[in-house]
Amino acid sequence: MTVITKKPVNPIAHLTPEDIEQIGIELDAIRQDVLDSRGASDAAYIRRIVDTQRRLELASRAVLLGSVFPPAWILGTVGLSVAKILENMEIGHNVMHGQWDWMRDPKIHSTTWEWDNASTAEGWKHSHNEVHHTYTNIVGKDNDLGYGIMRVDEDQRWHPMYLGQPLWNFINACFFEYGIAAYDLELGRNLRVPKDKRSEEFKRRASATLAKIRKQATKDYVVHPLLAAPFGAALPTLVANFTANLVRNLWSHSVIMCGHFPEGVETFERKAIPANETRGEWYVRQMLGSANISGSKLMHLMTGNLSHQIEHHLFPDLPSNRYAEVAPKVQALFEKYDLSYHQAPLPQQVYSAWHRVVRLSLPNGWLETTTVTNAPQQLKLLYAMSTKGPKVRRAAQARLEQTARRRRAEAAAA
């Protein structure tokens, strides 16, 4: 993707400022409908999910006590994986968004919730709720665009380091919770600061995160294996916990990649966002910057309703169980204003997001200008761009883009 202001066809050029404000009014009305009908059945929903998740986790851990028997290992590991996914996605993420604060139940409240994840609730609420949801898809402002380690937009300058990003992305997927914790701390930026000059705030948050990681790891890799030791199941239990964490990490990484990375999702230029962006303008940015996953009720539940990413980004504080009923109204609004509502099944969205990660690991235009016949020259060029310093890189980049433009023009003429 390219920031919308640099695209040949700006997808919102046909909207007048009045249209944009009207979209804001209509979306506010959709939100108000849900607020007006929010009540006992919603409260019952989240309590049932929390209750089910806790019982499932307990039962799975009980089954794992007998995990010397392979069927028990499989059953316990599947159960624990599902429990961990529910805990992070449908419960933790949404509770910390304040979706259930209206119940005034101190046990299910954004200010008191802590989740089964390496990232602290405090760190997550800052980097996710505040930065990502406010500055969604603004290049240079929203760190979720590649998490600071990947290039997911043409407008992020290419560097040889990005050649490895398919690998980084896979490693990040496997250890996603630690990736998020590091990301919430802005670890890369902070570690570059000399030790004695790091802010007190960073030191406090870093030690809170380390304490959190220690607690979570002790639970999964020490306490539960030891509890299973009398049944001879210490090692299988440890492996089961590791597997469940891995499954949860891979799953949540895939779902989250589908939210903003699939091809066709728009990004925005920092300087094109007005200082006092109106509610309507903010809404439109959220509409264009997110993508949905279509699927069954079970799919929606297991993604924590992030399958309704568009609706979630428009209304991050509405209860997740209501996104499904809001979605058709939102989609109708997209159609009314001739905007593109990105929705596809999970495999397709995951493929699309990965395709972008691979494509953008290469310099802009490289893949486009490469054919079977010129492959050796192109590889030589890529090698030069990777090894010969910024000057060569800039020149080669300019040439690549020029060639790509010419090809596009030729194709258009033909």
Added chain:
Amino acid sequence: MPTVSEALMRVAEAAVTPLMPADVLDLFDPLRKGADLRARVVAVQPETADAATLLLKPGKDWRGHVPGQFLRLGVDVDGVRHWRAYSLTHGPRRDGLISVTVKAVPDGVVSPYLVHGLRPGALVHLEQADGEFVLPPEGGKHLFVTAGSGITPVIGMLRNLFPATDAGVLRPGRSAEHDIVVLHLAPSRPETIFARDLAALAEAGAVRLISHYDDEHGLFDLARLTELVPDLAERGTFACGPAGLLDALETHHEALGLPLTTERFRASFVGVDAGEGGEVVFDRSGVSIEADGATSLLDAGEAAGVLMPSGCRMGICFGCVVPLREGAVRDLRNGAVTVATPGETAAGGVPIQTCISAAAGRCEIDL
């Protein structure tokens, strides 16, 4: 050295983090020792068309009560937790249950739900019994003045003194020292909660009952009190009812130099001035400002130099949530008013988002 139970507790904590062991135990036994105080609804017994007695089985940590005390009850109505105070209408019972009698207030939120919506088996939240409205144990001569549902704490005291059984009203030894007159005021006869109980107590000679029904006798005039109760000067008066009655009684008794104990449930009503703004007090910061009804509390607080937590400033991140201790605020996006009334809403205040809330009358913020 930690004791065995402390060590076990540490292992349990390590095994369930980030939850607490209590969160897990709550799944199985929410009324156990050490749990947050809750109660299971055993029965909802209708008293009149719009009043009912809730029979509750309290959690193991319930410390008991003295008749006349009240308890704070937390219930979820339409999914939202509300707290209200109710008098305990009986003495300590042998079966360990407790009961409160609730009259459905027209247009009320909680009381109609308790009377008509609550079902046996439901869990409610509790706080320990509280209140100074109790009879002196050494006995004496008393006058109870009750109006409407103000009879509930008095019924608690009377039932403890004179237990009602199938064989009639008992008069145990502890009641011998008490000489009681009850003046009960109500709009009309059928609406009187516990009318039957009161009548039974009067018939048994346990108390002298003076009933006054507005529709039959006209509005009650306090000047008639000395006429209805000739030995008023020898009695200690206990009154429970609407603020208007209690205020009038206070003036009346003060003029005569008579002792009076009153029980009030509601703090003075919170004024809601939507769109008008009001005084905003930041309790812990010691700052007080006038804010208009269009400025967010976050902006107003920051302008006054209060260290406000904040985030997106548009109502989505919940980084600015702080407790509203008392007063009313209005949601700048849709005009919805949130009210915090000490004694009725949660003890620590009602959490609000300051970035999208403006003052709607005077309010106190816990910051």
